Amino acid sequence: LAKTTQPISMDSYEGQEVNITCSHNNIATNDYITWYQQFPSQGPRFIIQGYKTKVTNEVASLFIPADRKSSTLSLPRVSLSDTAVYYCLVGSNNNAGNMLTFGGGTRLMVKP
Amino acid sequence: ETGVTQTPRHLVMGMTNKKSLKCEQHLGHNAMYWYKQSAKKPLELMFVYNFKEQTENNSVPSRFSPECPNSSHLFLHLHTLQPEDSALYLCASSQRRSVAGESEQFFGPGTRLTVL
Numbered sequence: 269l270a271k272t273t274q275p276i277s278m279d280s281y282e283g284q285e286v287n288i289t290c291s292h293n294n295i296a297t298n299d300y301i302t303w304y305q306q307f308p309s310q311g312p313r314f315i316i317q318g319y320k321t322k323v324t325n326e327v328a329s330l331f332i333p334a335d336r337k338s339s340t341l342s343l344p345r346v347s348l349s350d351t352a353v354y355y356c357l358v359g360s361n362n363n364a365g366n367m368l369t370f371g372g373g374t375r376l377m378v379k380p
Numbered sequence: 381e382t383g384v385t386q387t388p389r390h391l392v393m394g395m396t397n398k399k400s401l402k403c404e405q406h407l408g409h410n411a412m413y414w415y416k417q418s419a420k421k422p423l424e425l426m427f428v429y430n431f432k433e434q435t436e437n438n439s440v441p442s443r444f445s446p447e448c449p450n451s452s453h454l455f456l457h458l459h460t461l462q463p464e465d466s467a468l469y470l471c472a473s474s475q476r477r478s479v480a481g482e483s484e485q486f487f488g489p490g491t492r493l494t495v496l
Contacts, residue, residue, distance in 0.1 A: 309492070310489055311384070311470045311471075314486070317484065359478065359482070370423035370425075372422050
């Protein structure tokens with residue numbers, strides 16, 4: 269069962285780059301790594317997804333080393349509105365079939 | 381606005397009540413999901429439907445009964461719930477069933493359920 273481990277919380281200041289690392293030692297060959305963002309009382313929102321190496325979009329970058337046992341979400345120049353919980357998600361297999369597993373998430377607090 | 385709507389947004393019910401949560405997606409997706417998010421716990425996947433057929437049941441108690449009449453609508457029927465079932469219930473959809481997380485999920489705003 270692919271399980272993810274992330275820091276529980278992180279603090280940052282406006283304008284800084286934030287890197288959140290997720291460990292997924294048991295990631296399966298076919299699993300993708302996906303990051304979601306969640307604001308209070310809202311559903312999670314897709315940020316970025318990757319399989320290996322580096323992926324970049326308009327809001328973030330995702331770095332995945334060759335062994336794929338971890339990944340790092342990079343948020344450039346954060347603002348107060350980036351304060352949210354960030355979830356690292358990998359596909360997983362269990363007795364009930366293929367299912368997705370959300371970890372505990374990382375609560376990012378951006379300060380002025 | 382994600383294209384996934386949920387009603388009601390808030391629900392308070394007694395343990396002997398029967399209620400239903402509704403989810404509708406306007407994205408033309410084929411897979412729909414129910415998640416439970418309790419305070420201080422990770423998001424828990426409850427049920428998965430693909431082309432109206434239930435494909436996953438994550439050992440959810442029978443007091444939660446899902447229904448998927450078509451690919452656009454998903455219901456969660458509730459009866460004889462317990463106070464510990466109080467949580468945010470989130471619905472999501474994706475173009476196809478995410479076997480390995482490759483299909484982006486779009487979440488609704490959730491229903492905040494309180495069981496007295």
